[in-house]
Amino acid sequence: MLLALDVGNSNTVLGLFHLPANADECPEMTAEWRITTTRAQTADEFSVQLRQLFSLRGIETDVVDGIIISSVVPPLDSMLRQVCERFFKVKPIFVEPGIKTGLPVLTDNPSEVGADRIVNCVAAFEKFGGPCIVVDLGTATTFDVVSKKGEFLGGAIAPGLGISADALFSRAARLTRVDVRKPAKIIGTSTTDNIQIGLYYGYIGLVDGILERMMAELGEETKTVATGGLAGLIAGGSKYIQQVDEMLTLNGLRILYERNHDRRRKRACNEAVKT
Numbered sequence: 001m002l003l004a005l006d007v008g009n010s011n012t013v014l015g016l017f018h019l020p021a022n023a024d025e026c027p028e029m030t031a032e033w034r035i036t037t038t039r040a041q042t043a044d045e046f047s048v049q050l051r052q053l054f055s056l057r058g059i060e061t062d063v064v065d066g067i068i069i070s071s072v073v074p075p076l077d078s079m080l081r082q083v084c085e086r087f088f089k090v091k092p093i094f095v096e097p098g099i100k101t102g103l104p105v106l107t108d109n110p111s112e113v114g115a116d117r118i119v120n121c122v123a124a125f126e127k128f129g130g131p132c133i134v135v136d137l138g139t140a141t142t143f144d145v146v147s148k149k150g151e152f153l154g155g156a157i158a159p160g161l162g163i164s165a166d167a168l169f170s171r172a173a174r175l176t177r178v179d180v181r182k183p184a185k186i187i188g189t190s191t192t193d194n195i196q197i198g199l200y201y202g203y204i205g206l207v208d209g210i211l212e213r214m215m216a217e218l219g220e221e222t223k224t225v226a227t228g229g230l231a232g233l234i235a236g237g238s239k240y241i242q243q244v245d246e247m248l249t250l251n252g253l254r255i256l257y258e259r260n261h262d263r264r265r266k267r268a269c270n271e272a273v274k275t
Contacts (some may be wrong), residue, residue: 001063004253007071009139015250043082067092068257070115123252131218137228204237211240
């Protein structure tokens with residue numbers, strides 16, 4: 001069993017995969033969890049949390065014999081390594097310079113590209129081919145571009161919807177915090193309506209504006225896929241997001257683990273993984 005961890009600034013997403021010994025058989029995601037990323041958490045505290053998560057699903061922790069981690073929170077890396085080695089008795093693989101990705105990074109400074117962005121692009125190219133744009137709607141919103149040949153060309157980073165909302169509420173004293181969701185109408189008749197319309201459609205305008213310009217440069221055959229905690233909310237109103245895959249990062253981690261353990265599976269299996 002493989003445990004994949006996607007450690008983000010706001011949330012950590014974990015996925016447990018069963019990897020059949022026969023490379024022609026498809027892997028299966030047997031469990032998935034989303035928890036808050038806690039920067040002050042100790043290795044003992046995180047170990048207890050993992051034990052509870054596994055126990056709630058009726059899964060023994062000793063089934064894990066492989067771990068791969070994508071982290072954009074460097075202060076947590078040493079704690080995560082301790083948990084893997086002491087709790088699971090497994091040496092983890094971190095997505096970092098030096099591992100085999102199969103994704104040439106054609107940017108000015110490849111080492112500064114976030115691990116999660118590399119993982120997303122690996123999964124997107126494996127599943128959809130290229131050219132492809134991955135929109136990851138999390139704490140920040142990233143736009144990552146993969147060429148027709150499977151090269152990471154670069155992208156864009158914008159403040160996430162949550163950050164934008166927080167900035168509005170903190171800087172405008174008379175505006176109250178509201179639930180960010182798709183509004184029922186486009187012309188608001190209350191302050192709450194006005195805020196929800198501005199946040200929702202304003203953010204869709206940001207996403208579609210960037211995608212429109214990127215797709216114009218890449219060509220009409222460009223595929224687009226959204227992932228991240230807000231993917232479902234924003235994709236529903238977007239003109240250019242074609243697919244939503246909330247498990248894209250976890251499946252990308254699984255693909256990278258197999259590439260670094262010389263495990264090869266048919267492409268059809270990658271497309272059939274439970275999402």
